[in-house]
Amino acid sequence: MPLTTTGELVTRAAAARSAVASFNVITLEHAEAVIAGAESVHAPVVLQVSENAVRFHGGQLLPLARAAVAEAERAAVPVALHLDHVQSDTLLYQAAEAGFSSVMYDAARLPYAQNLATTRAAVDWAHAQGLWIEAELGQIGGKNGRPPLDAHAPGARTDPDEARAFVADSGVDALAVAIGSAHAMTTRTATLDHALLKRLSTTLDVPLVLHGSSGVPDDELTAAVAGGIAKVNIGTALNIALTGAIRDFLAERPEAVDPRGYLTVAREAMTKAVSRALRTLGPATA
Numbered sequence: 001m002p003l004t005t006t007g008e009l010v011t012r013a014a015a016a017r018s019a020v021a022s023f024n025v026i027t028l029e030h031a032e033a034v035i036a037g038a039e040s041v042h043a044p045v046v047l048q049v050s051e052n053a054v055r056f057h058g059g060q061l062l063p064l065a066r067a068a069v070a071e072a073e074r075a076a077v078p079v080a081l082h083l084d085h086v087q088s089d090t091l092l093y094q095a096a097e098a099g100f101s102s103v104m105y106d107a108a109r110l111p112y113a114q115n116l117a118t119t120r121a122a123v124d125w126a127h128a129q130g131l132w133i134e135a136e137l138g139q140i141g142g143k144n145g146r147p148p149l150d151a152h153a154p155g156a157r158t159d160p161d162e163a164r165a166f167v168a169d170s171g172v173d174a175l176a177v178a179i180g181s182a183h184a185m186t187t188r189t190a191t192l193d194h195a196l197l198k199r200l201s202t203t204l205d206v207p208l209v210l211h212g213s214s215g216v217p218d219d220e221l222t223a224a225v226a227g228g229i230a231k232v233n234i235g236t237a238l239n240i241a242l243t244g245a246i247r248d249f250l251a252e253r254p255e256a257v258d259p260r261g262y263l264t265v266a267r268e269a270m271t272k273a274v275s276r277a278l279r280t281l282g283p284a285t286a
Helices: 006-015 028-040 051-056 062-073 112-128 160-170 194-203 218-226 236-252 259-281
Strands: 020-024 045-050 079-086 102-105 132-136 174-176 208-210 229-234
Touching: 006 020, 006 079, 006 132, 006 229, 020 028, 020 079, 020 259, 028 045, 028 062, 028 236, 028 259, 045 051, 045 062, 051 079, 062 079, 102 112, 112 132, 112 160, 160 174, 160 194, 174 229, 194 208, 194 218, 218 229, 218 259, 229 236, 229 259, 236 259
Parallel strands: 020 045, 020 229, 045 079, 079 102, 102 132, 132 174, 174 208, 208 229
Antiparallel strands: none
């Protein structure tokens, strides 16, 4: 099936009050598992590659991107490619040629004025290339030269008024909001601020994105989607499944040296994690 676009999937999900899942892929096995899981429940999906993953691959985007494109094009469900948490303009400028339809441009570490200026420049460039662009705000308090709190630090929250101004002035197509989730959580104990999400959903006229969703329990995720989240980012959950499967395999077979054995069970475990997440998120179908 030809590649679809992240913007199309997210816009459709937002209109239906559902959410599209966007899974971080680091290896070919990640991409294979995400697509297999999506096919098992007949759901569209986004493959996202982070700047950290590119760094892991020696700073080279194209090898993993081309593998992801090849996997997406053979999929039986709609698949889009998204470049995640990009801070490097050099990497940003490779996105369109590498097959990505969207980018999350991350300048949230900067004070508000600098975040806005750099994001506006990224938006202007991305839109000229036909790319959909997502951004993120740091904790309110980043104005007037004060450094922002990381958007996913404990207690960080997106301020609706600041977010409304940022979206209007930057021109972004979607906004990742801080409502209580955190990156790299290995336990599902996050509690989301649903009252804040309601305010953000009412205030903003762009789709809202939830990062750090691996640490969010099922009922909290379901409520977040009902409350206006249209794109849900998931990464650590896949790595927990992968690593656990490999640990178990090698514990039972300490003599094993062929990676195909443990990578097979790792891919199967990730596929199950993807299927489970997609069922939790609800009725979006291909």
